[in-house]
Amino acid sequence: MAPRPVVTCLLPGLFGPVPAGASGAVQDTGPYPNLQRLIALGRHRPAHSAPSSEALIARVGGINEPTGGLLASMLAERPGSRDAIHYRASPAHLQPDRDRLLLFAGELVRPDAADRQGIAERFNALYGDDGLWLTPAGDEWLLTAETPPGPNLPALAEVTGRYLDTALPGGSEFRRWRQILNETQMMLFDHPTNTQRARRGGLAINGLWFWDGGAVAGPLSAAFDRLIGDNPLLEAIGGLSGIGHQPLTALEAGPPMPGMRDLVVADGSEKALLGGDIAGWLEALQWVERDLAPLLTTWVRRHDAEILLHTGNGRAYRIHRANRWRFWHRPPRLADQLVEQ
Known part of the structure; x- marks a missing residue:
């Protein structure tokens, strides 16, 4: 009998941490029967909390390399010497709040190619x-430093939403970092990039956050046979381990x-x-409900796949066909799964 396929599925942020009151928004936009059914079929097990997709990928893949060094491995031409350190340089929007600045990042401040180059x-x-x-890399930049400006700053996920x-x-x-x-x-206060972004109705990129620096990563051992997703780390890991990487749309190709x-x-x-x-966030939750959860459930029931679902908030779910007898298990309320800030 052929061994069953095993799919490790990482959904960082699916259940938060979310701002207080977000559970009410989930109730207003629900129900989410497909996602609730998938969770109900799974056997819960404790898992280490991981504050970001980077931390989750590193944990399940056994990767100890800094992400700056991983992403630097993708650059055909790298400035600096072989001993230089490469840091993630993520776009940020600094929003005044009285006499202080709140830091936000993510999709709302994603730069286009012209923004990155300028x-x-x-x-x-x-x-x-x-x-x-500063070198454009994916949807952000890499900061290459001949001499480290100081110890690593906290990861991006640890500082967003904070003063x-x-x-x-x-x-x-x-x-030196400060x-x-x-x-x-x-430098960014009057940058032409932000003039253009304002005309398009976008948020200004009025800050950068530098984090997770390291030397260029070397070859990695493969923990998986295939990597699927749009996170740039997957492309870097695929290149260093010699395994295939495909975009998230590859899920539609089959089990x-x-x-x-x-x-x-x-x-x-x-x-x-x-x-x-x-x-x-609600739109992403609805995508999981509409597209991903039914697909994973079909893979379990029709193709004997085992799904290991991680959301990064201290919970993991192991789902396989033997759990179909758990039809009696009452699906949990989705709002009860959320972790609030």
């Missing part, structure tokens, strides 16, 4: 002589083959929550 050119003109370069002054670590070892962040804000180990990452919920976008 901001990189001005940054490099300002900092190139200091051994710092910038509380997100920035104190201490003299972070002084200087770069402040100067970057001033996994017997014995295959697939990793699926659908991070739309997380991207919305990084920007405090509850409407976008």
Whole structure:
């Protein structure tokens, strides 16, 4: 008998943390019977909380490389020496709140190709002589530093929705980071990119957040046979491990083959929550209800697949065909699964 396919499905942010009161919005836009049925078929097991898709991917894939170094491996030409450190450089929107600034990120501040190039050119003109370069990479940038400006700053998911002054670590070892962040804000204040974004009705990119730096990653061992999703880390991991990577739309092509180990990452919920976008989070939740949950249920019932579902909030669900006898198990209220901030 052929071994069953195993699909590890990561849905970071699906159940939060969400702003207080979001459970009411779920009740107003529900019901969500497909997702509730899928969860009801699963056997719950405790799992380590992971604050981001990056942390979830690293945990299930056994990857210990900084994501900056992973993404740097994708660049055909990298500025700096072989010993340079590469940091994620994520676009941010800093929103005034009285005399303080709240930091938001995610899909609402995603730059287009012209934004990425224009901001990189001005940054490099300002900092190139200091051994710092900004290079477009995916939907953000990489900051290459000949000499690290200081210890790593907190991960992006840990600072979004917070006041910038509380997100920035104190201490003299972070002084250079604080200087770069402040100067970057001033550089972006009147940048033509933001003029164009304002005309399109978009949020200004008036800050950058630098995080998870590391040297260029080397070859990785493969924990999966196939990677599916639009997260840029999957492409980098695929290139370093020699396994296939496909976009999320590849799910429509059909079920996994017997014995295959697939990793699926659908991070739309997380991207919305990084920007405090509850409407976008509800839209991602509805996509799971409409498209993903029925597909996974079909794979379990018709193709004997085993689904390992992780949402990053301390819960995991193991779903396989033997659980079909759990028809008596009452589907949980979706609002009860949410974790509030």
